[in-house]
Amino acid sequence: MSDRELMYREALREALFEEMELNDEVFIIGEGIAERGGSYKVTEGLLDRFGAGRVRDTPISEAGMIGVGVGAAIAGSRPIVEILYVDFAMLGMDMIVNQAAKFRLMTGGKGRVPFILRTQGGTGGGVAAQHSQSLEALFYHIPGLRVVMPSTPADAKGLLKYALRQDDPVMFIEHKHLYMNKGHVPEGELIIEFGQADIKREGTDVTLIAWSNMVPRTLEAAEELATMGISAEVLDPRTLVPLDREAILKSVAKTNRCVIVQEAVRRGGIASDISSIIQEEAFYDLDAPVQIVAGLNTPIPFNLVLEQASVPQKDDVIAAVQSVLHVDTF
């Protein structure tokens, strides 16, 4: 195996090329994805390779596009609908929540919805309140959906390929800050099943749980903590539904302390849910209360200083780790 490095967006593109090659039922639709190759250049070259039948531009018709994807999936295709910003997925919530998520159960398991909504979220660069949200908790809340948030190029590729081979509706949420990040992606077949967390860094003093763009930030914090003599383990669940509870509990049993880092707003977030799982199932492993570092309960303001103040920064993670480490004697 070579030490091949790819950008996150190149890894996604490779997954699309490989799976479209293998399965004629895979098609992709979205705004500006065909000739222009998508706003983040993920779909570049697909039109040339697979033609206008399977790679289509759409009008600005989110509710319709998402619904069409869901319907095609029910009818046996493997559609990918690209939505430019997760914020715009809100226009198609009926199709996601009332249709895609419900169909398998409503048909007693006879119907399946292998539908993928690829989108991206998160803050970055002053794109303000309607283009900066982290909305994964909305989908996490809806039973029947899979929620996937890769943080590295390899995870992006492996998870997207798996998504195209399983049979449930997937919210595949990328991050606008990650597309240009590079990372090792092995050549050849790479499939990552859902529900398998990955330890991005091993450590013994504290478990840091983070996903998507919070992973690189948390890893930076861990590096800095190392210089302070603190050994942090960084666990990336990679898929939030299904969630790898076992890996989380195992890591917490080892370190006895846990900080969860989430870009989304604090209230009603996934971090709160993970925290409740830990306290319920690993209470006696804990030497300190689980801490959550999350976004402020606010729409994201335009001003860059305020944008930064709205979401967790490296120093916030470090401060939280210090606090869980100091509360160690009851």
Place this chain on the structure above:
Amino acid sequence: MAKTARPNTPSKELLEKLFTTAFRIRNFESEGIKLYRQGLVRGYFHPYLGQEGIATGACAALEDRDYIASTHRGHGHCIAQGAEVGGMVAELLQKETGYCKGYGGSMHIADISRNNLGANGIVGASTPLGVGAAMASQVRGSDAVTVAFSTDGASNNGTFLESLNLAAIWNLNFILIVENNQYAVSTKLEEATRETELYKRGEAIGVESHRIDGNDPLLVYETVADAVKKCRAGLGPILIEAVTFRHSGHHVNDPGKYMPEEKLAYYKERDPVDRARDNFISMGKAAASEVEAIEADIKAEFEAAVDAAKVAGEVTVEDFQEFVADY
């Protein structure tokens, strides 16, 4: 339904207003782009260059009590509705003195005090919001009219039909202006719809609908003024498709290579700002010195706005946290 006949000779005052507004928008966008290139403006910036005639003509036909709803390409609407350039520049520069305290930015810019429901980052949102303002007016017994600026792109979004139909069944004082610049980012209108004459969408649901040259500020004014009169007489809503073309890419960082050169040249020949100036001179008998003075004032006003914004107070994290404490 094309409009051609000029009902009566426009007053010099009106022609001056149209020219002043169109030039103010043109200057704001050209200079704003320079600020962007200097790194002083962040995020998205969708220039209204080439489309100035539409906001200019439409808002000139409105009274203070009337409302507008805007789009992601909203600087022109904001200016035409009477916002001051100072508050807008400060907003782009993320300053506390900006119209939205630096919290909104280009895509959410608005002077709310002038009945502007705001620029919007969600394509298609202006139409239902505008219908909402029209409904509020009707419920409170006001004859205020709402103009929603919308786009060719938004005409393929479900919100378009749903909300225009509501305006129709309730006879609201609502004017939907579809700024048809023939592109949604790089997607050509004819790739997004079979029927590219968008005014027909209104006719299909029983709404009086027109298609006009959006690069003719005077024609836009006359058409909207007529629509306002009809609305106030209980004959609304009305749809106006204003055909136009951008002078630049979709946003500041889009070179717009997909826009055919001949087409761009065609529309630049019919530049709305030049036409407003020409009308002011030919029909309004304005002297060259008057035109020059107006242009110089507008340029100076922008420069002063930049100077003021640069030294204006920065927003603070403490104020912001207090602002959202109850969120």
